[in-house]
Amino acid sequence: MTSVNFKFVTFFQHTAQIRRLLLLSITAFSMSLFTVSAMAELTIEISEGYDNAIPIAIVPFGYEVQSTMTPVSSKTVASSQSPEDLAKIIAADLRRSGRFNPLSNAQLPAFPTDVDALDYEQWRALDLDNLLMGKIIDEGNGFYQIEMRFMDVLRKNQVIGKRWNHIPKSNLRQIAHQMSDLIYQELTGVRGAFNTQISYVTLRKIEGKRHYTLEVADSDGFNPQPILKSNQPIMSPSWSPDGKKLAYVSFENGRSQIFIQSLDGKYRENVAQFKGINGAPAWSPDGTKLAMTLSKDGSADIYVMELKTGNLQQLTRKYSIETEAAWAENGQSLFFNSDRRGQPQVFQVFLETGEINRVTYDGNYNANPEISPDGRYLSMVHSNSGFHIGLLDLYTNEFRVLTDTFLDESPTFSPNGEMILYAMNRNGEGQLAVVAIDGKTSQTLKVKDGEVREPAWGPYLSH
Amino acid sequence: MNHFKSLFTLAIVASLTACSSAPERSASDLSDEEVVSDTAPGIKGDAMNVEVLSASGGISTDGSSMDQSLDGMKMVDIAELYEPIVYFGYNQYELDDKTTELVKFYAQEMMAIPNQKVVLKGHTDERGTPEYNLALGEKRAKVVAQAMMLFGVSESRIDIVSFGEEQPAVAGSNENAWQKNRRVELIIN
Numbered sequence: 001m002t003s004v005n006f007k008f009v010t011f012f013q014h015t016a017q018i019r020r021l022l023l024l025s026i027t028a029f030s031m032s033l034f035t036v037s038a039m040a041e042l043t044i045e046i047s048e049g050y051d052n053a054i055p056i057a058i059v060p061f062g063y064e065v066q067s068t069m070t071p072v073s074s075k076t077v078a079s080s081q082s083p084e085d086l087a088k089i090i091a092a093d094l095r096r097s098g099r100f101n102p103l104s105n106a107q108l109p110a111f112p113t114d115v116d117a118l119d120y121e122q123w124r125a126l127d128l129d130n131l132l133m134g135k136i137i138d139e140g141n142g143f144y145q146i147e148m149r150f151m152d153v154l155r156k157n158q159v160i161g162k163r164w165n166h167i168p169k170s171n172l173r174q175i176a177h178q179m180s181d182l183i184y185q186e187l188t189g190v191r192g193a194f195n196t197q198i199s200y201v202t203l204r205k206i207e208g209k210r211h212y213t214l215e216v217a218d219s220d221g222f223n224p225q226p227i228l229k230s231n232q233p234i235m236s237p238s239w240s241p242d243g244k245k246l247a248y249v250s251f252e253n254g255r256s257q258i259f260i261q262s263l264d265g266k267y268r269e270n271v272a273q274f275k276g277i278n279g280a281p282a283w284s285p286d287g288t289k290l291a292m293t294l295s296k297d298g299s300a301d302i303y304v305m306e307l308k309t310g311n312l313q314q315l316t317r318k319y320s321i322e323t324e325a326a327w328a329e330n331g332q333s334l335f336f337n338s339d340r341r342g343q344p345q346v347f348q349v350f351l352e353t354g355e356i357n358r359v360t361y362d363g364n365y366n367a368n369p370e371i372s373p374d375g376r377y378l379s380m381v382h383s384n385s386g387f388h389i390g391l392l393d394l395y396t397n398e399f400r401v402l403t404d405t406f407l408d409e410s411p412t413f414s415p416n417g418e419m420i421l422y423a424m425n426r427n428g429e430g431q432l433a434v435v436a437i438d439g440k441t442s443q444t445l446k447v448k449d450g451e452v453r454e455p456a457w458g459p460y461l462s463h
Numbered sequence: 464m465n466h467f468k469s470l471f472t473l474a475i476v477a478s479l480t481a482c483s484s485a486p487e488r489s490a491s492d493l494s495d496e497e498v499v500s501d502t503a504p505g506i507k508g509d510a511m512n513v514e515v516l517s518a519s520g521g522i523s524t525d526g527s528s529m530d531q532s533l534d535g536m537k538m539v540d541i542a543e544l545y546e547p548i549v550y551f552g553y554n555q556y557e558l559d560d561k562t563t564e565l566v567k568f569y570a571q572e573m574m575a576i577p578n579q580k581v582v583l584k585g586h587t588d589e590r591g592t593p594e595y596n597l598a599l600g601e602k603r604a605k606v607v608a609q610a611m612m613l614f615g616v617s618e619s620r621i622d623i624v625s626f627g628e629e630q631p632a633v634a635g636s637n638e639n640a641w642q643k644n645r646r647v648e649l650i651i652n
Contacts, residue, residue: 210630233629235593249597255624256597277601277625280594293594299605300598321598337595343554344595368592381592407636409592425589428636454593 053101054187055128057153058091060105062113062135066145082136083144084172086179090132092220093180093194096434097418098441100187103128115149115158123153130159132183136172143168146175150183159186173222193414194219197458198421199237199246200432204450214248216263219414219457221445227261237456238281238290246456247271247281247290258292260307271305280324284331291325291334302336302349315349316356324368329375335359337367346380360392362399368410372417377437379411379420389422391437402439412457423453545569547649549607550642553588556602558610566607569649570614581616582650583607585625586632588641593627600625607647 063082091102103126112118113135123131134148143166150160160182164175174195181192196219204211214228214237228234232251239246240260245267247260258272258281272278276295283290290305294312302315302325316322320340327334333350340347344367346360360366365383372379375394382390382401389403389411407425414421421434426444430451435442446452547569549562558566573579585604587596604623612618631644 233626235597235627235629251626251629256627276623277597279597293598295598295601300601321595321602323598324592324594337592339595344591365591367595383591387590407590425636428634 053099054130055101055103055126056094056183056187057108057123057126057128057131058087058094058102059108059111059113059131059133060085060087061133061146062111063138064135065138066140083138083169084136084176086134086136086146086172086176087132089173089176089220090180090183093177093192094183096220096443097184097192098436099184115151118151118153120153120156129154130183130187132179134179139166144172146172148179148182150186173218177218177220190418191416191460193416193418193457193460195461196415197243197461199239199456199458200423200452201234201237201454202447202450202452203430214246216246216458227263227265235454236280237454238283239456239458240283241285241287241459243459243461247283249279249281258290260290271307271310276300282325282327282334284327285329286331291327293323293325302334304334304351313351315351315354326369326371329371329373335369335371335378337369346378360399362392363390366390370411370413370420372413372437373415374417377413377417379413379437381409381411389420389435391420400439402435402437403433403442405433408433410454410456412455414457415460421455421457423455547651549603549647549649551603551645551647553641553645554591554599555645556599556606558606563610566610566649567614569651570611570616573611573620573651574615579651580620580622581611582622582624584648584650585623585627586630586644586646586648587628588644589628589631589636590641591628593629597625597627597629600627603645603647607649 061082094100094102109122110119112133118133129152131151131153132148133151134146137145137147139145146164146167148160148162149158152159162182167175177195180194184190184192184194197216198219199214199216202213202215209231212230212232212234213226214234215224215226217224227246228250230250230252235249235256237246237248245260245262247258249256250259253273257270257278259268260271261268271290272292272294274294274296277300278292278294280293281290288307290307292303292305293300294303295301297314299319300321300323301317302322304313304315305311315334316336316338318338318340320338322336322338324337325334326336332352333348335346335348337344338347343364345358346366346369347356348359349356359378360380363382363384367381370379378392378394380390380392382388386406388401388408390399390401392399402420403422405424405426408422410423411420412422417437419434419436421432424431424433429446430453431444431446432452432455433442433444545565545568549558549565573581583604585600587599601623604625608621608623611621631640632646633640633643
């Protein structure tokens with residue numbers, strides 16, 4: 001049902017510096033009969049890769065049709081009929097990480113799909129260590145078998161060999177992302193986060209009216225699925241730890257209220273509709289509680305709701321603004337934004353004792369704290385003059401500004417903690433961008449026909 | 464007396480702009496549709512003009528129009544001159560003399576028509592985080608509500624809603640747009 005069209009364009013800046021910008025325009029058309037609006041175009045632009053990106057060969061996968069009569073597969077290699085270009089998806093994943101430099105197909109000396117067909121000597125000259133090859137075997141009835149072989153061409157051995165059976169066509173992209181995750185973990189020691197999802201809000205203006213859509217897409221921007229459409233604002237999606245639900249703010253009843261919705265659309269509940277603001281939902285790490293901002297008792301304060309009972313615990317009591325709670329990874333404290341000292345700064349409140357400490361001191365505006373999955377880093381919206389994403393190392397107290405784009409906000413960590421997805425403004429339009437926590441690689445994601453904002457990176461998908 | 468004087472100045476300026484510009488906007492024009500549209504029609508003879516001209520003593524550089532404007536002032540319906548929007552400084556939620564005067568005007572109007580209710584819609588510019596801005600928009604609306612209560616309007620007639628940075632009156636990422644987006648709209652009906 002989904003046809004995919006990739007375009008690669010390479011730009012060089014006029015400066016002598018070899019700063020490469022690779023524009024990877026991805027077009028995904030939904031051929032669904034009734035939804036024109038499901039058609040979306042997301043573009044990913046990568047800038048500033050690592051200087052020492054590792055060269056890697058991702059060989060186009062072979063394609064075979066399994067005969068229904070005999071177990072011997074008929075070896076008709078016809079890549080044009082391949083239901084999905086897995087190698088292209090994997091190469092794009094690895095390139096986006098900034099750590100790898102996949103060779104172009106033109107640079108590949110051969111297109112082996114079996115270990116037997118691999119001539120190691122051909123690859124030694126390319127000054128690379130690793131090669132991925134494999135094949136898609138059409139089982140018929142819309143199901144496929146996928147085989148991957150990740151090879152060390154220097155040591156002449158297989159590092160990873162894996163086969164997936166009975167995979168429907170709609171899941172082939174996911175399998176490609178799983179392969180990217182396996183390769184990433186093998187070569188960097190860090191779990192890959194390619195096979196994950198992101199959520200965000202798109203804003204389209206049609207005849208002067210605003211149309212908001214809450215969408216969930218793959219981490220590379222593909223397969224965008226609208227899960228809520230409204231002509232009133234949608235804000236602040238927050239993933240449940242199991243990745244099956246989103247909490248978010250919707251103005252559909254004329255004011256901000258908090259809803260929880262399952263991704264399969266079977267469950268939706270308005271969990272906070274108190275007088276005043278209902279905002280900034282944040283799921284506790286164990287999934288049983290939701291931190292939120294309510295102003296029902298006067299001014300915006302931090303509360304924690306036990307989801308089973310609806311019981312509320314009030315954590316802050318100030319006339320100033322307290323909002324944007326983020327759970328510590330152990331669930332025992334919350335970081336939040338407070339302007340009790342005049343301008344927004346990040347504070348931490350401990351659930352057990354109610355003790356509150358100030359956390360940020362650099363800059364005159366530090367808001368929207370987010371904690372890395374390992375609990376080490378605190379990202380925030382930081383301002384001295386412009387608005388940028390700042391990163392505080394809670395172990396060393398070292399503070400850095402990671403981004404140099406315009407009006408940066410809404411930082412959200414990838415589940416492996418290596419990247420931060422955030423919203424920014426370019427040419428007057430809201431776009432998303434990704435930056436590595438070491439600041440060494442960045443990329444942008446945009447929708448062609450509107451603005452995109454309020455990103456939230458989902459957890460690892462369980463299988 | 465001071466209040467009356469500034470009202471007087473406002474009226475002169477407003478009548479000047481009224482001579483030359485588009486039809487006035489009344490409170491009932493502020494429907495949802497308009498709020499969400501890109502350009503807020505009617506924000507032309509705006510607060511910024513008022514500020515600039517009154518700073519130079521309210522004397523028009525075009526001397527010939529002085530008498531006309533004074534004449535015009537007598538015929539002007541003040542209710543149509545005050546745009547029911549309170550503007551704020553960056554990250555501020557305080558009323559100054561001028562905005563207090565504006566709120567007082569509408570509070571008095573409501574006191575005269577006891578069954579009127581008001582919805583105060585708080586907004587911010589796009590800078591800073593969306594959730595902080597949601598709270599900031601509410602602070603602004605509450606400051607206006609408190610002033611209205613001070614001028615006699617009972618709390619039960621006032622409703623408050625914040626839209627944060629979600630519904631700018633003017634599109635654009637520049638100081639001019641931001642200035643017009645930091646606002647509380649008074650929807651009286």
